[in-house]
Amino acid sequence: MTGYWYNTGMAEDAGNQIESLGKKKGFPLGKIILLIIALVIIAGVLLYFRVPQKIGLVKTPADRLFTVTPDREKAAAIMEDLEQAGFATAGVEVYVLPVAGTDHNVAMIVLDASKGLDFSKSGSTEPFDDFMRIVSEAQAQGINRAAVAYYNEDGRQLMAITLPTSAAAEYLQGKLTDEQLMEQVNVGTDDLTGFIGEIQKQL
């Protein structure tokens, strides 16, 4: 075989090919690092803009849990409580979302400045206590968590605050201190820059 290769000159060609292949199989560390950095940046951008959630690749907790028809009867009862407490209800919407596979319900109270929300028109003299009372009483309707979602004048949701209704009840009964209550309150935003901008504008 060697003679055949030698005689036809192919042995030399084959050697050159092997050499060049060897070069291609080298370890371009720099390129790999650049690739990894690029991938990390792309992944960061995709996560920042929540692309997986938007295209349905990843379900948000809300998509997983709130899959059934909102309970309009319970929502109407909460809205009535808000009105009776003297809250101005222009720009206020209430959605009671049943949690799939459980008897739990989450009350979402939407405060939308783009739909005429105006706190200065509120007739409640103790808005915090009144709100806590309404949240606490919602427990009787099987609502175990309440949340407030705030929308700015452009109609963008800037933040959401949530707390268990049991915490509101215990607080009103004096079983929780202010600090303990706040430990159970959670705040989140889907638009951090918009949120900061809103506060700066207001301040």
Add this chain to the structure above:
Amino acid sequence: MKRTVLASFIVIVLLVPFLSACESGETQQFIYWAKLWAMVHDITDADGKPNYGAITRFAVGEAFGLGSTGDEEGDAAIDCARLLNTIRQAEDAADEGWDYLYEGRNIEEAVLPGFDKAIGLSSDDWSYYNGRAIAHAQDIYDPEGLRKAREDLDKADALAKKSGKPEEYLRMLRNREQGLARLVAEKNERHAVDLCGDIYAMQSRTYEELYKLTGDNDYLLLKQQADTNLGLGFYTDRIKVTNP
């Protein structure tokens, strides 16, 4: 200034220099809660000085959607912006459909697009199928209206049963009953003569089912009322297609 009270719970601590200026008047109580919240969540120390490490963690977590309350329902309540927007848009579209239906506007051109849009946005919500079913049943100019109405009623039934909760099915029936009753009331109030007979028939069946499920005699009386209206002919017939 009042609006700040709702948006002040967390990032406000980034603007600590402003806080003292705001600690007066009606926002005082809310500033107190915001500061307390920030403190118990380690965003600031007891003196109100920002904990930049925690703020960064919070900001990064929120920006990338990685923040967690430690409770699944809490996370869902916080991260509900997209879902809530869809629900709100669907609700607005359906409200428009209901309003136009009660006003007696053209079903095909004005009423149905609202319900169609609502169903497109939130296809698991049985209330929109109830609304569209009533609209189809009332559409005297559509010879296929009754068939379409039945399809939507079946869909609403199936969705309500899917939850596996009897009270969900009851809620769906009450929603249907209220939609029908409101339509009849609006037509009576306007002395309109175009109420389709299929509405009374649908009303009668709904009351009957509610009576069977709840044993509430009021539903039986309401069923009898619907049957009486049907028997007395207080309605308009659906326009039928005649074969050439």
